[in-house]
Structures are given as C-alpha cells and as structure tokens.
Amino acid sequence: xxxxxxxxxxxxxxxxxxxxxxxxxxxxxxxxxxxxxxxxxxxxxxxxxxxxxxxxxxxxxxxxxxxxx
Amino acid sequence: xxxxxxxxxxxxxxxxxxxxxxxxxxxxxxxxxxxxxxxxxxxxxxxxxxxxxxxxxxxxxxxxxxxxx
Amino acid sequence: xxxxxxxxxxxxxxxxxxxxxxxxxxxxxxxxxxxxxxxxxxxxxxxxxxxxxxxxxxxxxxxxxxxxx
Amino acid sequence: xxxxxxxxxxxxxxxxxxxxxxxxxxxxxxxxxxxxxxxxxxxxxxxxxxxxxxxxxxxxxxxxxxxxx
Amino acid sequence: xxxxxxxxxxxxxxxxxxxxxxxxxxxxxxxxxxxxxxxxxxxxxxxxxxxxxxxxxxxxxxxxxxxxx
Amino acid sequence: xxxxxxxxxxxxxxxxxxxxxxxxxxxxxxxxxxxxxxxxxxxxxxxxxxxxxxxxxxxxxxxxxxxxx
Numbered sequence: 086x087x088x089x090x091x092x093x094x095x096x097x098x099x100x101x102x103x104x105x106x107x108x109x110x111x112x113x114x115x116x117x118x119x120x121x122x123x124x125x126x127x128x129x130x131x132x133x134x135x136x137x138x139x140x141x142x143x144x145x146x147x148x149x150x151x152x153x154x
Numbered sequence: 155x156x157x158x159x160x161x162x163x164x165x166x167x168x169x170x171x172x173x174x175x176x177x178x179x180x181x182x183x184x185x186x187x188x189x190x191x192x193x194x195x196x197x198x199x200x201x202x203x204x205x206x207x208x209x210x211x212x213x214x215x216x217x218x219x220x221x222x223x
Numbered sequence: 224x225x226x227x228x229x230x231x232x233x234x235x236x237x238x239x240x241x242x243x244x245x246x247x248x249x250x251x252x253x254x255x256x257x258x259x260x261x262x263x264x265x266x267x268x269x270x271x272x273x274x275x276x277x278x279x280x281x282x283x284x285x286x287x288x289x290x291x292x
Numbered sequence: 293x294x295x296x297x298x299x300x301x302x303x304x305x306x307x308x309x310x311x312x313x314x315x316x317x318x319x320x321x322x323x324x325x326x327x328x329x330x331x332x333x334x335x336x337x338x339x340x341x342x343x344x345x346x347x348x349x350x351x352x353x354x355x356x357x358x359x360x361x
Numbered sequence: 362x363x364x365x366x367x368x369x370x371x372x373x374x375x376x377x378x379x380x381x382x383x384x385x386x387x388x389x390x391x392x393x394x395x396x397x398x399x400x401x402x403x404x405x406x407x408x409x410x411x412x413x414x415x416x417x418x419x420x421x422x423x424x425x426x427x428x429x430x
Numbered sequence: 431x432x433x434x435x436x437x438x439x440x441x442x443x444x445x446x447x448x449x450x451x452x453x454x455x456x457x458x459x460x461x462x463x464x465x466x467x468x469x470x471x472x473x474x475x476x477x478x479x480x481x482x483x484x485x486x487x488x489x490x491x492x493x494x495x496x497x498x499x
Binding site: 228229230231232247248250252253254255257258259260261265269271275276277278279280281282283284285286287288289290291 | 321324327
C-alpha cells in the first residue's frame with residue numbers, strides 16, 4: 086500500500102501508554118522522540134510493542150511551521 | 155511562547171513552493187525531508203526563505219502509526 | 224503496511240482536479256462521493272488516475288458526528 | 293445549518309464507548325463501520341445512543357488516499 | 362443539525378480569497394479575525410459572500426494551547 | 431517563536447479536566463468558551479492552571495465554516 090501523506094518518519098517504538106480509549110505511542114526517529122495519540126484499538130490491532138520498528142505518518146496539511154522571533 | 159503540541163522537529167528550510175493560496179514548505183530534519191502545507195500568508199508573515207532554520211510542529215493526535223505487514 | 228487509522232473506505236477514483244499546489248481527488252465509495260484534498264505531488268507520486276481503485280483513509284479523531292435537531 | 297466539509301456519511305450508531313474524557317462512536321454506513329473519536333461531552337450533549345441515525349463529517353483536507361503497490 | 366465539535370465561533374465573513382482549488386475565508390468574531398482554509402467548492406455551494414453571518418467550527422482535538430515562557 | 435497557524439485566540443483558562451491520557455482545557459476568549467483536547471503530558475509540561483492566560487491556536491485548514499440554511 087502506498088499513501089498520499091507526504092511525511093513518513095521511520096523509527097522504533099520506545100513507549101506505549103494506554104488510557105481508557107486513547108493511547109500514546111512514542112517513537113524514536115533519528116534520536117528525536119515523536120509522540121502519536123491513537124486509539125487503544127489500533128495499538129491492539131497492529132500488535133504494537135516497545136522495540137518494534139514503526140513509522141509516524143503525517144499529512145502535510147497537519148504540520149505547522151515555527152521560526153524564532 | 156511554549157505550545158502544547160508534543161512534536162517539534164527542528165531543521166532547515168530547503169524548499170518553498172507557493173500556489174494560488176497554499177504553499178508547500180520543505181524542511182530537512184536530520185537528513186529527512188518533512189513537507190508542510192501552509193498558507194501563502196504565513197510564508198510571507200514569517201518571512202520564510204530557503205536556508206532559514208525552522209521547526210515542523212505536529213500535534214500528537216495528527217500522527218498515524220504504520221508498521222510492516 | 225498496516226496503519227493505525229480506524230477508517231479505510233475503499234472505492235474508485237471518479238475525479239481529479241489539480242490546483243496550483245493542492246489537488247481534489249473524488250472517490251466513489253458504495254455509491255457515495257468522498258472528496259480528499261491532497262498535494263499535487265501525491266497525485267503524481269501515486270500515479271492517481273480516474274478509474275483506479277483507491278481508498279480514503281481517515282483518523283478517528285478527524286471525524287465529527289452530526290445528528291438531526 | 294450547512295457546513296463547508298465536503299464529506300457527510302449518513303448511517304446508524306452501532307457502538308459508543310466512553311473513556312475518561314474521549315469517546316469512540318461507531319457508525320454503520322452502507323455496511324462499513326466508521327469510527328469517530330469525540331469528547332464524552334459531545335456524546336452527552338447530542339444524546340447519542342446506539343440505534344440512532346447520525347452522520348460522520350470529514351473535512352477533505354483530513355482524508356489520505358491509499359493505493360495498492 | 363447538531364454537531365459534536367466543541368467550538369463554534371459566530372461572526373461575519375469579512376474576506377474570501379479563492380485560489381485554484383483552495384479558498385481562504387476570513388470571519389470577524391468578536392473583533393478578532395479567524396481564517397479558514399476550505400475548498401472553492403464549499404464556498405460556491407454555501408454561497409458564501411462578504412458580509413454574511415457564518416460560524417467557524419473547530420474540533421477540540423484540532424486546538425493547540427500556547428502560553429508565554 | 432512565531433508560528434504559521436493563522437489563528438491565535440487569547441484568553442484565560444477556566445477549566446482543566448484530565449482523563450487517563452487526554453485532557454480537556456477550556457479557555458474563555460472574549461466571553462466565549464473554547465475547548466481544546468490535548469495530552470495530559472502537555473498540561474503538566476506547560477504547568478497549565480485555571481486562571482492562567484493562554485491562547486488557543488488553530489491552523490486555517492482545521493476550521494469548517496457553517497451557515498444557516
């Protein structure tokens with residue numbers, strides 16, 4: 086499967102914290118931590134575990150640009 | 155200013171392409187290209203130019219996780 | 224590749240309209256038209272054409288629920 | 293009220309799961325399940341219940357397109 | 362129609378700028394300008410014009426919080 | 431820091447409700463309540479408290495426009 090999202094950051098899962106319905110999944114990507122908020126259902130269905138290789142996908146329209154003053 | 159978004163990827167602007175209302179801004183972040191789709195107005199107001207240091211900001215809820223089959 | 228997004232609506236591309244930087248891609252999904260706004264770059268890279276099978280992917284947190292008054 | 297979002301998928305609520313602050317609402321739309329992640333407050337205010345008719349609304353810019361390799 | 366989005370800011374349209382596919386619509390809401398990026402199609406279908414009363418709708422999960430350092 | 435998001439609504443925090451992983455933060459902005467859904471982590475890191483001045487930031491592409499029928 087190929088997808089239209091312009092950004093795919095490959096890394097390794099370093100943390101998974103499940104809440105009541107929403108989970109936080111942390112990836113290490115080139116030394117930077119990237120955190121995703123996804124459903125608990127997705128964590129289960131994808132069988133995500135710490136140490137697993139995964140990618141963070143982001144649509145270009147969901148990115149903001151910041152610069153120093 | 156500090157913001158609630160969990161993800162701030164620092165890099166350098168390597169491309170700016172303005173459309174009629176929407177611009178595509180590309181950053182190099184640790185050797186990876188990250189593309190943001192923002193308004194032309196934001197490009198002008200922030201005086202974005204190629205070579206400038208900038209950061210890509212993404213809310214955790216806007217990130218999808220992908221794994222290999 | 225498997226992804227965390229909870230919604231994947233399979234259909235056929237019935238329209239592609241490219242703008243200066245942003246394209247509108249319409250899918251027919253079970254008789255309903257679904258429209259996505261993606262980058263022109265994505266249209267080119269995925270070689271999207273009218274008639275092609277494709278899926279619309281939506282993260283659960285990007286869906287609003289509406290009911291009649 | 294009319295809204296600018298390009299996608300409104302009409303269906304019936306088949307599941308509601310409330311978490312601590314975030315709820316998952318599942319709709320059956322033409323035989324497909326669509327899952328929305330909304331606030332518990334919205335579930336209460338809209339008095340959502342299983343069996344109720346509802347629609348999933350999605351902005352075109354929140355849709356990704358996927359194709360087979 | 363009632364919707365699950367937690368935020369509806371009522372105001373008046375003070376500007377519409379159509380691009381090739383994407384339009385920018387500005388609302389004055391209690392003296393503040395709010396800008397939305399929507400499809401040209403939505404502008405046409407809703408027959409948006411300057412001076413018209415309208416509301417900006419935002420899902421709670423699409424809001425970031427910022428504070429001063 | 432300056433950011434590309436077109437909308438920054440300044441106000442005062444009037445409510446914080448933490449869930450298991452996701453928190454709801456309410457701001458009063460010119461007499462209107464604006465609710466943001468952010469991570470508990472962000473609430474802690476920004477040391478958000480009721481009564482504090484804060485701003486709601488929204489990207490133009492995350493705003494829908496609604497008009498009366």
